Amino acid sequence: MTFEEFDYSRAGILLYRWFLNNARKLPWRSDPAPYHIWISEIMLQQTRVEAVKPYYARFLAALPTSAALAACPEETYLKLWEGLGYYSRVRNLHKAAQQIDAQYGGALPSDFDELLKLPGIGRYTAGAIASIAYGKYEPAVDGNVLRILARLTGDDADIQLQQTKDRAERVLRAYYRTLKEAAEGPSAESAMPASRQEAEAANLEQMPGDQAASAQSKETQVVEAESSADTVTESIEPAGRLAAEAVCSMRAVSAGIELASANTAGITNLEQPIAQAATSAADTPVLSAEALKPPQRSSAAVLQQQAEALSRGEEPAFLHPGLLNQAMMDLGATVCVPNGEPLCHRCPWEGLCTARREGLTGILPVRSKKAARKIEERTVLILSDGKRAAIRKRPARGLLADLWELPNYLQLLTREEVVSYVQAMGFSPIRIAELPPAKHIFSHVEWHMTGWQVLIEEEAFASEEQLDLRKKEKLQFCSLAEIQSDYAIPSAFSAYLPYLR
Numbered sequence: 487m488t489f490e491e492f493d494y495s496r497a498g499i500l501l502y503r504w505f506l507n508n509a510r511k512l513p514w515r516s517d518p519a520p521y522h523i524w525i526s527e528i529m530l531q532q533t534r535v536e537a538v539k540p541y542y543a544r545f546l547a548a549l550p551t552s553a554a555l556a557a558c559p560e561e562t563y564l565k566l567w568e569g570l571g572y573y574s575r576v577r578n579l580h581k582a583a584q585q586i587d588a589q590y591g592g593a594l595p596s597d598f599d600e601l602l603k604l605p606g607i608g609r610y611t612a613g614a615i616a617s618i619a620y621g622k623y624e625p626a627v628d629g630n631v632l633r634i635l636a637r638l639t640g641d642d643a644d645i646q647l648q649q650t651k652d653r654a655e656r657v658l659r660a661y662y663r664t665l666k667e668a669a670e671g672p673s674a675e676s677a678m679p680a681s682r683q684e685a686e687a688a689n690l691e692q693m694p695g696d697q698a699a700s701a702q703s704k705e706t707q708v709v710e711a712e713s714s715a716d717t718v719t720e721s722i723e724p725a726g727r728l729a730a731e732a733v734c735s736m737r738a739v740s741a742g743i744e745l746a747s748a749n750t751a752g753i754t755n756l757e758q759p760i761a762q763a764a765t766s767a768a769d770t771p772v773l774s775a776e777a778l779k780p781p782q783r784s785s786a787a788v789l790q791q792q793a794e795a796l797s798r799g800e801e802p803a804f805l806h807p808g809l810l811n812q813a814m815m816d817l818g819a820t821v822c823v824p825n826g827e828p829l830c831h832r833c834p835w836e837g838l839c840t841a842r843r844e845g846l847t848g849i850l851p852v853r854s855k856k857a858a859r860k861i862e863e864r865t866v867l868i869l870s871d872g873k874r875a876a877i878r879k880r881p882a883r884g885l886l887a888d889l890w891e892l893p894n895y896l897q898l899l900t901r902e903e904v905v906s907y908v909q910a911m912g913f914s915p916i917r918i919a920e921l922p923p924a925k926h927i928f929s930h931v932e933w934h935m936t937g938w939q940v941l942i943e944e945e946a947f948a949s950e951e952q953l954d955l956r957k958k959e960k961l962q963f964c965s966l967a968e969i970q971s972d973y974a975i976p977s978a979f980s981a982y983l984p985y986l987r
């Protein structure tokens with residue numbers, strides 16, 4: 487089966503109920519304000535949850551609002567980020583905070599497309615903020631979500647490809663529309679295409695020949711990307727029917743009724759199951775009328791309310807999109823894990839999952855091989871006179887741009903070469919010791935490092951030529967206290983920082 491062919495109605499409800507009982511307690515979830523969700527999602531990119539927690543607490547304590555971040559000096563926010571890596575993330579946070587100040591009156595926008603205009607916010611992050619912080623029916627598709635969907639549905643497309651991600655997002659967006667209608671009832675807005683791209687594709691179909699052809703030449707890529715979605719969208723309409731399906735499905739699951747799976751055209755003959763579900767669900771308690779309102783409230787409050795209701799045997803009256811997105815995140819992080827065997831016996835989808843049923847958990851998701859990382863051999867120097875050590879600023883462009891670093895060279899230097907280079911800058915080495923090798927892995931390159939600790943005389947005469955070389959090397963001598971408090975040194979050097987003492 488493919489993403490498009492799968493019937494998500496039951497899977498969504500089972501996952502949601504599982505999440506109400508199993509949601510991870512994370513600091514940013516207790517108060518899911520837009521700023522909190524934004525900072526946490528950016529920190530979580532390429533970084534483990536446990537590693538993020540202390541950074542999140544420190545960052546929020548120092549910069550509790552977007553306005554505080556917008557006004558923060560570079561050295562301060564870099565220092566707060568020190569050790570988290572991928573520093574372009576915090577630079578973009580700062581730029582975006584300034585944009586939020588200037589264009590949105592200091593509050594993050596709630597609209598998905600507006601969020602996408604901010605530096606560093608891509609479709610996943612925009613979906614997470616819009617859904618978790620604002621209760622908008624927007625999916626948030628990342629590698630975790632692609633993995634669990636590929637296994638659930640049996641879709642064997644390469645999840646490294648953008649078009650696979652686009653397909654998953656389109657299918658989830660269509661499913662979320664049905665949830666929105668189930669919660670709010672059909673509306674003019676929900677009858678319209680959900681994304682700007684879909685609107686553009688739909689407009690093209692309505693244009694007269696020449697105009698459409700001209701627009702098509704400009705938008706070929708968009709239209710091509712959407713061509714398979716047309717089928718999906720058509721197969722899922724009419725929305726009202728699926729809204730009814732979603733409501734009935736929720737009650738049907740609570741009543742233990744198995745709904746029919748979708749046929750290959752994506753249309754389910756649900757009349758009989760819906761009738762059964764509606765009848766059986768008549769006695770099933772659901773949340774109060776208050777809870778039936780659209781999920782505009784804090785996702786934390788909804789989670790608490792619905793989890794308590796579930797423990798009393800009541801079913802959630804609506805699926806909050808932010809909670810459903812977080813449910814997918816948690817399932818991918820704790821059950822359908824990326825490394826090692828998925829824990830299917832703990833999975834709410836165990837009875838539905840294609841990979842589980844067909845023994846494909848070791849094969850799905852399909853992922854094309856990444857290009858091998860480049861290996862760079864580097865020599866790192868701890869150059870110190872006993873009181874102060876040398877650091878320098880990296881170039882303004884490229885890897886770790888504009889950050890401070892220990893002096894290092896793109897080759898493995900011998901003891902003699904290190905001594906002779908230090909002397910060439912007019913320093914007098916007193917003692918030199920080789921340090922253990924260290925490795926740091928970036929996304930596209932690995933640094934394999936050797937370190938040398940060189941103790942130099944405090945004062946030494948230097949010729950003009952030697953001073954020129956120092957200038958070229960841009961070395962700056964600072965005390966350990968200054969380095970710790972004022973300079974952000976990336977974790978790539980963390981193996982050697984203890985030798986500064």
Ligand code: SF4
Pocket residue numbers: 634637638821822823828829830831833834835836837839840841842847
């Ligand atoms: S049943 Fe297993 S493979 Fe399927 S989604 Fe759950 S954990 Fe993943």
